[in-house]
Amino acid sequence: xxxxxxxxxxxxxxxxxxxxxxxxxxxxxxxxxxxxxxxxxxxxxxxxxxxxxxxxxxxxxxxxxxxxxxxxxxxxxxxxxxxxxxxxxxxxxxxxxxxxxxxxxxxxxxxxxxxxxxxxxxxxxxxxxxxxxxxxxx
Ligand code: GCU
Numbered sequence: 001x002x003x004x005x006x007x008x009x010x011x012x013x014x015x016x017x018x019x020x021x022x023x024x025x026x027x028x029x030x031x032x033x034x035x036x037x038x039x040x041x042x043x044x045x046x047x048x049x050x051x052x053x054x055x056x057x058x059x060x061x062x063x064x065x066x067x068x069x070x071x072x073x074x075x076x077x078x079x080x081x082x083x084x085x086x087x088x089x090x091x092x093x094x095x096x097x098x099x100x101x102x103x104x105x106x107x108x109x110x111x112x113x114x115x116x117x118x119x120x121x122x123x124x125x126x127x128x129x130x131x132x133x134x135x136x137x138x
Contacts, residue, residue: 002128003054003056003126003127003128004045004126004127004128005026005027005124005125005126006043006045006109006124006125006126006127007026007027007028007123007124008030008031008041008043008122008123008124008125009027009028009029009030009031010027011031011041011042011043011044012041012042012043012044013031013040013041013042014038014039014040014041014042015033015034015036015038015039015040015118016031016032016033016034016039016040016041016118016119017031017032017034018030018031018032019031019032019121022060022062022090022091022121023091024060024091024092024093025093025123026058026123026124027123027124030060030121030122030123031119031121031122032121033067033113033118033119033120033121033122034118035116035117035118036113036116036118037113037114037115037116037118038112038113039112039113039118039119040110040111040112040113040119041110041111041119041122042108042109042110043108043109043110043125044106044107044108045102045106045107045108045109045127046105046106046107047102047103047104047105047107047129048104049104050101050102050103050104051101051102051129051130052099052100052101052102052129052130053099053100053101053102053127053128053129053130054097054098054099054126054127054128054130055071055073055097055098055099055100055109055125055126055127056095056096056097056125056126056128057071057095057096057097057098057111057122057124057125058093058094058095058122058123058124058125058126059084059087059093059094059095059096059119059120059121059122059123060087060089060090060091060092060093060094060120060121060123061084061085061086061087061090061120061121062086062087062088062089062090062091062092062121063086063117064086065086065117066083066084066085066086067084067113067115067117067118067119067120068081068082068083068084068113068114068115069081069082069084069111069112069113069114069119069120070082070110070111070112070114071098071100071109071110071111072108072109072110072111072112073100073101073102073107073108073109073110074102074103074107074108075108078098078099078100079098081114082096082098083096084096084119084120087120090121093123099130102127102129109125109127111125
């Protein structure tokens with residue numbers, strides 16, 4: 001199935017602000033995390049049925065220092081201190097992909113900074129369900 005995009009500027013932001021001063025983002029802006037441990041962005045994702053999904057996270061980090069974040073799905077860490085390395089400039093956006101199991105109904109996906117530098121600038125999360133394997137005969 002095609003991915004569904006969840007823009008960071010429409011998510012629930014704890015310790016961060018929506019900005020649009022660095023070009024190349026999707027939607028109307030991005031989230032600039034506060035430079036603090038625990039700054040976070042929370043996405044609510046509705047799933048018609050349970051299954052595994054690829055979470056594609058787009059970000060920019062114009063510094064030379066990694067800004068790791070935990071990716072937490074329904075309260076469980078699915079990517080522990082995932083690296084969000086420097087992308088060269090604040091207008092250079094890159095992606096990292098995390099796989100997670102989602103439940104039917106409402107899921108929460110939270111990306112939380114684990115160092116005092118806070119998170120990178122966050123553009124969106126694309127959620128794409130993995131197709132179920134089907135029986136076939138060659
Ligand atoms: C700069 C940059 C911001 C970024 C911030 C940071 O101020 O313009 O977009 O979020 O650095 O280091 O977090």
